Amino acid sequence: MPFKMSVQDFKGKINEVEIGKGEKAIKIGGQKATALYHFDNDAGNAPKIGIEITDIYPEEWIASLKELYKDVANDPAAWAKFVEEKLEPDFICLRFEGSDPNGLDKSPEECAEVAKAVVEAISIPLVIAGTQNHDKDAKIFEKITAAVDGHNCLFLAATEENYKTVGASAGLAYKHKVGAESSVDINLAKQLNVLLDQLGVKNEDITMHIGCSAVGYGFEYLISTVDRIRLAALGQNDKTLQMPIITPVSFETWTVKESIAEEEDAPEWGSREERAISIEISTATSIIAVGADAVIVRHPKSLETLKNLTSQLA
């Protein structure tokens, strides 16, 4: 008997979602197969890789990155432009660290101004993230969505607590894209998509952020959650789970011991920068391997490696 390829045919299809506008807009999703399985069916758009920047000077970042960004890190618009020109990511993620009520507590108006300057400085798509404070995120997103009207940004994220405000401003009033954030659970992910749908946000305007952790820190739950979401979306044609997935890898990988231990704390471990890049690459690759359609990373080396990998797998 000759060898016969084992092919998995699914009924369902992941929605294709466009972020940004013009020539540099990106499309994510669109596949009829589980991640990277070109031999099964149309594997959709190749995973997209974005770079993280922040609205305030990144005090906590490693020295080499502060050095790389030293002329621009105090000005988010200049920083974004620099990233677009020098690093060429698929998109930029602007994180509003400065809006944290336990930190600088910047006003929604200030944040909106920064977002507007950034989006106008670049031609690649912009993803906008808050601080994980759901109340404050809703407040700043309300203003930012208006300020970046017409730019088709993605907002990270709408949660169970604030989806009404975020969904209404990002998804309905200004026709941006809504990132639906849940915590590592297929049912919670589904429920939030349903709630957004009931609010009137179109499925095609939603991407999911189903949670994140660094490899070694409960990452297995992420793998299984994404596996189950994809099997339900494709195999059972579950429309409420057919949104593409975006994972902000850098939000988690730069806070674990492997990435923050100084060389004098862990002399045998070697270069802190190399460790941090390694954790970032490994986490991003692994989540792409199960189904993330876009990931956010911090280090240019991670970006370069992941772009190389995904282009080889396309």
Added chain:
Amino acid sequence: MALTGLDIFKLTPKKNCKDCGFPTCLAFSMKVASGGSEIEKCPHMSPEALEKLSEATAPPMKALKFGKGDNEYTIGGETVLFRHEKTFVNRNRFAVMFTDQLSEEAIQSKLDNIKKVNYVRIGETMKVEIAAIKYVSDKEKYFNLIKKVKESGISIAYMLICEDVDVLKEALELVKDEKPIVYGATKDNYEAMVSLVKDQKLPLGLKADGLEELYNLVEKVQGLDYKELVLGTEASSVKETFKNAVQIRRTALKEQDRKFGYPSVVFANELANNDSNMEIAIASLFVVKYGSIIVLEDIDYAKALSLFSLRQNVFTDPQRPMRVEPDIYPINGADENSPVLVTVDFALTYFIVAGEIERSKVPVWVAIPDAGGYSVLTAWAAGKFGAGSISKFIKESGIAEKTKSRKLILPGLVAVLKGELEDELPEWEIIIGTEEAMHIPKFLKQLNNTVEANA
């Protein structure tokens, strides 16, 4: 493939002698088919019938042992494609590549790195398990290389990569007691290769151009009655290699076709082209998707810390979070003056926290209430790690008798519990610890200093 009762019945002697404890051979066969009894309960089965049965009831993917003593490992034996269905059982193993083209310094440096990267994470030893030793062109150098690895004193299993049967024969003499994997059987040399490894039942690695050729090769080798196999996934691109690894696993488990029912070998080193970040990406891809042996160019902590942790995660039981027993534990010789530190009963959390406390050398009591086996924030969000349950545990665990200290240190991530705990435990001073466990040593040393300064 599952056998029916009738299939099994056909293989019994049909004596109905009841020695198995069942009234008839058929009744016995039905029971065996449903898993209610074992075929060994019939003392009259012929060896041929037993062999047929064990083959038919063997799992679709072979579990293969290699290496010896402390360095014996099992790979393969997986039963599912996705880990939420059932645990992945045999973790992939990492190899580092040596060839006869390497300079003495390069060999020594790899050996030193293998020696250096050897640590414990959550109770599991993390190290390179296999020395992949490849013959390229210089016979004498190759034999010397093998000797050098053996004499280096590293504790490791071997995979000899060689397509030249004569060279391999001599090379095998050097590691014949180590039960090495032999990689390099092709469509041109497989007969000689099989006869070389058959007596010792060494795992034989097959290498072919594409899946069809590999499939045919397995068929031929199986035709020689040899079934201790590992399958090469080699291809010129990451994309093809990925396809090969997935197809091998899927053909075995989904199509139940035993021709591909074997573990695989992935040469991440070759695909990465000396780009070590790329190697991390490729190796991660194959840890998640079906590489059984993953060959790396070299090892260092940057690589190991992510690849070994990822592997540890992927191969945990999805149904049961690893837990530690709720209780109070003394660390670093805690006594009647030591403070109390609270954490959760999730094994990952406990081992990380305990490791850092040990590093601090400061004696403390660790109090672990029942938190459902969850991480700090998960347990808190699930309502299983709140002021109520913590204070109840502190009151009932008897910790107040074990130590006179009334300092209670909380994980920084649940600083919000401070006020409530102060109300519930008025005798205790509630101290907010660090968010990250790695800062515990510094934190505890400072705490100790202030205590001593006050004393």
